Amino acid sequence: MQQSVVKTPSGKLRYTVAHRPRVTKRLHLELDQQGGLVIVAPKHWSRAHISATLAQNTGRVARFLADARRRRVQPLQYIQGERHLLLGVPYALVILEETATKLRGKPRVTLAGHKLYVKTAQPGVFPVKSALNAWYRQQAMRIFTARMQVIAQKAPWAQGRTLPLKLRSMRRTWGNCSAKGIIKLNTHLIKTPLPIADSVIAHELCHLEEMNHSSAFYTLLEGLNPNWRQHRTVLRSQGHLYLRT
Numbered sequence: 147m148q149q150s151v152v153k154t155p156s157g158k159l160r161y162t163v164a165h166r167p168r169v170t171k172r173l174h175l176e177l178d179q180q181g182g183l184v185i186v187a188p189k190h191w192s193r194a195h196i197s198a199t200l201a202q203n204t205g206r207v208a209r210f211l212a213d214a215r216r217r218r219v220q221p222l223q224y225i226q227g228e229r230h231l232l233l234g235v236p237y238a239l240v241i242l243e244e245t246a247t248k249l250r251g252k253p254r255v256t257l258a259g260h261k262l263y264v265k266t267a268q269p270g271v272f273p274v275k276s277a278l279n280a281w282y283r284q285q286a287m288r289i290f291t292a293r294m295q296v297i298a299q300k301a302p303w304a305q306g307r308t309l310p311l312k313l314r315s316m317r318r319t320w321g322n323c324s325a326k327g328i329i330k331l332n333t334h335l336i337k338t339p340l341p342i343a344d345s346v347i348a349h350e351l352c353h354l355e356e357m358n359h360s361s362a363f364y365t366l367l368e369g370l371n372p373n374w375r376q377h378r379t380v381l382r383s384q385g386h387l388y389l390r391t
């Protein structure tokens with residue numbers, strides 16, 4: 147991507163420009179993989195307009211960069227003793243080498259006390275990571291399916307519907323609901339405390355009735371989860387901790 151530069155009181159600001167279908171009105175700020183600034187701009191904005199807008203908002207950009215770079219977390223390493231989360235609780239990773247015959251060809255992941263055990267015939271980073279990801283997925287499917295049933299009992303519009311659930315590891319989205327009523331949740335939500343995961347489930351269940359973020363939608367949400375604002379704040383400020391891979 148082509149890099150642009152704008153002069154600010156504190157020096158030159160380098161950035162790249164990206165477009166996304168959802169961004170139609172204002173600038174959004176992001177970091178790329180290397181920690182560089184990405185300006186997500188409405189498609190019809192000219193480069194000059196983007197640059198002028200940035201020049202007028204240097205304070206905001208500086209605050210965003212400071213905050214986002216501080217929060218940029220290291221990737222997980224999948225080594226002994228590293229902390230991995232389930233439902234907001236940290237567990238220390240214990241990797242145990244075991245023969246493939248004993249494991250019947252499959253790695254085994256179990257929780258005991260405050261430890262998360264991975265028994266595997268290949269104790270390298272990649273096999274441990276993939277064993278853990280598969281385990282997180284199973285936990286997410288089991289727990290979220292059950293939570294969805296519980297929360298749906300308070301949602302009259304969801305009564306009598308099958309509630310198809312899909313899981314996907316996503317980087318920016320916690321959940322969505324398709325026009326066909328298929329709820330998709332971010333697998334990483336299984337790492338958040340249960341009330342947080344519940345709040346995303348409640349949000350998506352409300353979309354079965356209101357496919358938008360209108361006031362009617364928020365009235366439904368208020369009924370299912372009066373604390374949704376607080377939960378949203380947690381996801382916005384802590385979300386990056388749960389998205390580590």
Ligand SMILES: [Zn+2]
Pocket residue numbers: 349353358359
């Ligand atoms: Zn929504």
